[in-house]
Amino acid sequence: MKTKINFQLPILLVDDDPVVLEVSMTALESEGISNVVTLSDSRKLVHFLESNPVSLIILDLVMPHVSGMELLPVLIRDFPHLPVIVMTSNDDLDTAVRCIKAGATDYITKPMDVERLLLSVEKALQVNELSTENRNLREYLLNDRLEYPSAFESMVTTSKKMRAIFQYIEVIAKSDQPVLITGETGVGKELIARAIGELSGKRGAFVTVNAAGLDDNMFSDTLFGHKRGAFTGADQAREGLISTAAGGTLFLDEIGDLNEMSQVKLLRLIQENEFYPVGSDIIKRTDARLLVATNQDLTKLIASNKFRKDLYYRLCAHHIHIPPLSERREDIPILLDHFLEKASKSLNKPKPVPSREVVALLSTYQFDGNVRELHAMVFDAVARYSTGLLTLESFAGLFANVNTSLDVALPQPSKELDESIYEFFGRFPTIKEVEDYLISSAMNLTSGNQRSAAMLLGIARQTLSKRLSNPA
Structure with a gap:
């Protein structure tokens, strides 16, 4: 297995046995975790941590001078942000329970099982990452601020729901975990994905792949590329879009349309960061951040056996649901003004002023196509517009659908x-x-x-x- 957590701060191994330190370090390095430091004298641990930040501590419980059992409560009290995995040769359930109650993230026994150690490290780092994100999110929400408002300039909104989403994006943008973006057609899922890509700090390209209509062969070739001679017509090797997104972000849209075989390949890509080009038996690795989006309800697809449950849980490490325009009607007037400005410039016309009935009617319209529908509707209306106020006569499509599209939410009796x-x-x-x-x-x-x-x-x-x- 390969760990899925990338981190900049080292893992700290604390044990008085140099053989255990060497074996543990070698095991971690063999799985791509090279950022490891060791400490053999437990008396120096607290002082070391005061001047050397780390991401995780693996702590032996039985050591001379100061035992791990003595150090554990000190670490939990003075360094509460650090996950601690305790390790001992004493395979005693009572000891394990005491350690977990004291605040340890996990407990492993000697002789050390390498697979167990790696799973424990991955779990601890994931928990620590999510805990950090939750702390940051609470701070953002309490302060009601955006650190990088320019990343969201393409999304015109005054909605508190959308602002909360922007705050959440700022917190999780630098995570390497996948992000699942859901919402109806036309709500702006790709704009959200691009904002995440911009804030991620990744210098590579932002690459978009639309999975709708792709069979498994097309999906594999598009995403992973192929070697020369892989199939008829493959006269030369071609890199897939996952390689194009190296060091950057891959946005996979319409994820709900993937067939079962493609879902299996995507699951492997997420779990192992590895893939095979079509026709090749040489494995390749990727460091691209994966973002996915769908307008479908994946839980319903899972219930009907059309989407893998294990893939769903891998994808929704972070989940962003964008509310439809009908749930943020306060955005309609400013979006109307924004699109009138854009349309008038695009069509080289003076910006029209909408009549009161236009604003009133649009504010009650259902907008099944959400922001995209409003955009198209305004551009069409400005194209029809000549002079004076912009009246309902310019909104031809509005009259045709008004009987089925007006949707005024009635409050429940209270x-x-x-x-x-x-x-x-x-x-x-x-x-x-x-x-x-x-x-x-x-x-x-x-x-x-x-x-x-x-x-x-x-x-x-x-x-x-x-x-x-x-x-x-």
Whole structure:
């Protein structure tokens, strides 16, 4: 196995037996963990840690001068951020329980099993990484700040939900663990992925692969490349996109469309950081950061045996779910203004001013295509626009879909809602009083335009006209 955790600070081995130190160091180095330091005198441990930061401590419990059992509570108290794996020749369950209760991350016995040691180190480093991210995230949320707001400039929003996502991204961006990005079509999953890539600190390329429509052969060739003669027409070797992303980020979109064989190959890539080019028996390694995205519910695909559960758990080390536009309607006015600006420049037209009914109707529209749909809708409207206010007449698609696309979320009955109704009307209103209020508000919002007001109310224009003509 190869450890999946990359770290800059060394692992510290503390043992009075030089043979154990040598064997442990060799085992770790054989698995690619070369950043290891050793200490044979337990009396020097605390002083060493005060001036030498490390990522993890592997501590022998039985040592002369100061035992590991004596040192463990001191380490947990003074260096709580450091995971400690205890190691001893005493295979005693009571000792293991005492160590874990005292704060040790794990417990291994001598003679040391190399595989067990490596698994314990990987687990401890993963826990430490997630713990650090959680601490940083709490700090970000409490301070409500962004360290690198420029990374999110492509995403126009005032939504608190989106800001929380941005804060989370800043915390996990430098992690080497995969990131699963979910959300409906058009919410901006690739923009989120690019922000992670920008903040990751990786200098390599950001490479995008769309898995939709790729069979296993195409997936393997696209991602891993092939050797010369691997198949008919393979006249020369070709590097895959995973090699293009070396030292950078690979963004795999539409991950839910992968077939089973491709899922197995992706799982190996994540677990081992290794792959085989098509037709080759020579293994290659990669250091590319993997980001994946889907608009499908992977848990439902797992339930129907269309997606591997083990792959899902590997992918969602970090999970970002982007809310649909219908759950952050406060973004619609600023997105409308942003797209009007872009469209007017693109089409070489003066930026139009939207009418009140346009803003009102868009604020209640469902937007099944989310931000992408609003973008297309505004560009089409500006193309149709000539002079004056930008009215509903320019939004041709809006009229065609209005009966099925208006989606005003009604609040659930509650004591607070009942009290607000009483406060607003001075008493509990009749249905007619509520109707009169809604019609009056819709007419005010649309400056008296009956067709627009009827669209807001979800009724036919003729019905509204009749209601206005016969208010009784």
